[in-house]
Amino acid sequence: MLTLDYMLLPDVQIKALLLQSGQVNEKMFADLEQSATNARVSLQEAAIEKDTISDENLGIIIANFLKYPFISLAKVIIPENVFRIVPERLARKHKVVCFAKETDGIRLAMADPTNVEIL
Numbered sequence: 001m002l003t004l005d006y007m008l009l010p011d012v013q014i015k016a017l018l019l020q021s022g023q024v025n026e027k028m029f030a031d032l033e034q035s036a037t038n039a040r041v042s043l044q045e046a047a048i049e050k051d052t053i054s055d056e057n058l059g060i061i062i063a064n065f066l067k068y069p070f071i072s073l074a075k076v077i078i079p080e081n082v083f084r085i086v087p088e089r090l091a092r093k094h095k096v097v098c099f100a101k102e103t104d105g106i107r108l109a110m111a112d113p114t115n116v117e118i119l
Helices: 011-021 026-039 043-049 055-066 088-094
Strands: 096-102 105-110
Touching: 011 026, 011 043, 011 055, 026 043, 043 055, 088 096
Parallel strands: none
Antiparallel strands: 096 105
């Protein structure tokens, strides 16, 4: 599962995804790009800060591109015993949260789902 709290893709890829999704047009993108440059932030950060796209919608677009499921942890109630499966030190270092425990394993939300080190 992917959560968006990490710049996983370069700005050039974010641009393509935003334009492809129809969330922005060329004019909006030019304004967004200028804002990102002026504020010295990534396109992801600028898009969210300027309310061009919500954090969740951008996460969904990126997750779909990477072919990973997306989850909004704000919409999930995580039992304390499940939350504590991943030690806090590792959770913070790798930006990973255990949000479900099932008979066949656990479900993790990760800022970088390509990080196989944590698995």
